[in-house]
Amino acid sequence: MSDIGFEDKVTPQRPILTLTTDFGLSDPFVGVMKGVIAGICPAANVIDITHAVPAFNLLEGALAIWQAWRYFPVETVHVIVIDPGVGSERQPILSRMGNSWFIAPDNGVLTLVERDVRRDGGLVRHRSIQNPQYMLPVQSHTFHGRDIFAPAAAHLAIQIERGAVAAESFGPVVESILQLRIPEPIHNSDGSIEGVVLKSDRFGNLLTNVAASDVPDTSGGWQIEIGSRRITRFVRFYAEAEPGEVFAILGSSGLLEIAMNRGSAQQATGIAVGMHLRLVPNEREFPN
Amino acid sequence: MSDIGFEDKVTPQRPILTLTTDFGLSDPFVGVMKGVIAGICPAANVIDITHAVPAFNLLEGALAIWQAWRYFPVETVHVIVIDPGVGSERQPILSRMGNSWFIAPDNGVLTLVERDVRRDGGLVRHRSIQNPQYMLPVQSHTFHGRDIFAPAAAHLAIQIERGAVAAESFGPVVESILQLRIPEPIHNSDGSIEGVVLKSDRFGNLLTNVAASDVPDTSGGWQIEIGSRRITRFVRFYAEAEPGEVFAILGSSGLLEIAMNRGSAQQATGIAVGMHLRLVPNEREFPN
């Protein structure tokens, strides 16, 4: 096949696998996946991204792996199992994107990674995982994390450890995989930008879909309208604001966030995921 | 001793330890256990099964390790610390069951594993851990996970790494260990089966004590009575049902579950752990 040469050789190394799921940590699901992996590829370094994606929430799963994957070494295998369609016709996918590997159900959870890799001109190639030798001998209809995704990832890890990945052995190339419709920020002719709140993090910081690159200058030149609230203060770091003050900030994922110093902006403002916001350039100077 | 030859030789390998506790992840308890293990057996691959067993809940601990252990490689050392009797006369136990090792207090938490290993004709041999060389020099009365179970597991891991386990060096064989009374399903003469709800998982799926092997045919031939509710729908996978529909399913642990597609059966039905259920064969066909 024409792509063997392309994906074939990697530097032999201790393989890294990451796990992103909605399984939680109360049940033995995640531990079981790690047991399956350890049985196939004992040298694998398995790292949890998060297992607290809200159940069945594909958008939050897509965000979690998107926030994390760039900080992992080349050839890392990212396994994402938010899988409400487990047991149905939806296919398990192996994707080569950039210099990383992704194993996930074909349900949109890779949308944001693929968008960025394509934007950067990186390689994107998806395959349907069909090789039964990369699955457990008996497969349930309800736990493919254990029966398909974990063993497939571990078999890929063995190939990475040896320095030769035979991606074509997993299954045939598929032209495209399902994409979530995630709203992009809208740039209006009056210079304003419309966005939406994507998630609230552990600290109550509200992440929006507006990226740093959407807002070329935040040095006091903007205000944010959201609900009945106006936010006129932009800061560079949390402690720059007074405790309890609500402000906007470019967060560590490169997204505009609404946040608070030593408090939860989400609790203090009642702003919820899905609410729309508008960035409006100032006519006159606002106090900063 | 006559059993040395039996347990002695194992294939030298990177040892795997698993941890199942009710310690939670808020306090440093689990991290401390891993520190003790790393100091004794630096090569050990330590995998969390779960630390969210409800405090002192032996049944949930027994279920968690039972659901998980078969998916780990041969010679894995499973450490289970749900231990309300810590500091009292209850003994720390090292059990050889099947091709795996278990280290736990003698309080019933190994009941389900032992039941299955005996059913399959596997080896079961319990020892009381008494060798002070396998414990921390100073032992508290309240944290034997740190002072006894973790170091004993790590010393066993070293022996596995070297390929020679001296099980007799841990302590003397004990004939039997404490067994939890976990209700078995009852097969009535009218063909019905009586069971009980054992736990609710992260998704709100309700696991019962009725196993797949108890229900030879679920192709529309049964209904479930539980409380005032009748469940007539059996599916193979979650997405086969409509969102919000309550149904029965054979789950990934081999147990009959009451579940819902994209929702929590536990929340929707109010069915609680401990409730009794009855599987009744259909006289006439039910719509499926």
Add this chain to the structure above:
Amino acid sequence: MSDIGFEDKVTPQRPILTLTTDFGLSDPFVGVMKGVIAGICPAANVIDITHAVPAFNLLEGALAIWQAWRYFPVETVHVIVIDPGVGSERQPILSRMGNSWFIAPDNGVLTLVERDVRRDGGLVRHRSIQNPQYMLPVQSHTFHGRDIFAPAAAHLAIQIERGAVAAESFGPVVESILQLRIPEPIHNSDGSIEGVVLKSDRFGNLLTNVAASDVPDTSGGWQIEIGSRRITRFVRFYAEAEPGEVFAILGSSGLLEIAMNRGSAQQATGIAVGMHLRLVPNEREFPN
């Protein structure tokens, strides 16, 4: 520099890093830190102490690492990121204390470790981390766990793996770092001891600042006054008491705790963190 010879040589070994943060496990923050570490030092064994320190709570962070660090091997690198001042002028610190390493913001989170190491006559030397080669090339203003603390720890881990630590390459020695004001127990002239409740653990056990060494004899000779409550019962282990009984116990961290057998003392008594208590020696014998 005069201290090179002192800190220079360590036994080459698989490096151990621990993580203590207030990041929670819902967001990808912790996974991202581990990705950064794996990219720099693939052999590192990364162990979570806890990520559930309440947001911005320096005292609980200081307690968590203090409870844990002694149980890790010599040369372990402990990374503590509770960091409300991220992005401000507060410095990232590398501390050599005892035979361990600590990387944390200069905000007091190392107070309890330093107190104990000094008390034991151990080495304490702090450095400001200033070497940009030990940081990610681009640093955010809001996530130094990823951009500074994780890479610095991983670079130190490489040096430990090789057996030669060049501590001076991280940055200059600083004379002292910020100390939290954590109340010490007060020994009154009438023999009584005044203390305070520091935290409630996962089981509802209430940890006080009174250490075992403060209370030379607990064999029935004391009672505790806290709020309107008197606690007269001291036990050695939980199961020594009746279920539901409230008692005092010397816990596994060496601190006096108020606890309950098979229940939460915190819930049962309403005793809260910050409440003051008084240990009073008995004139007459109390029933024990």
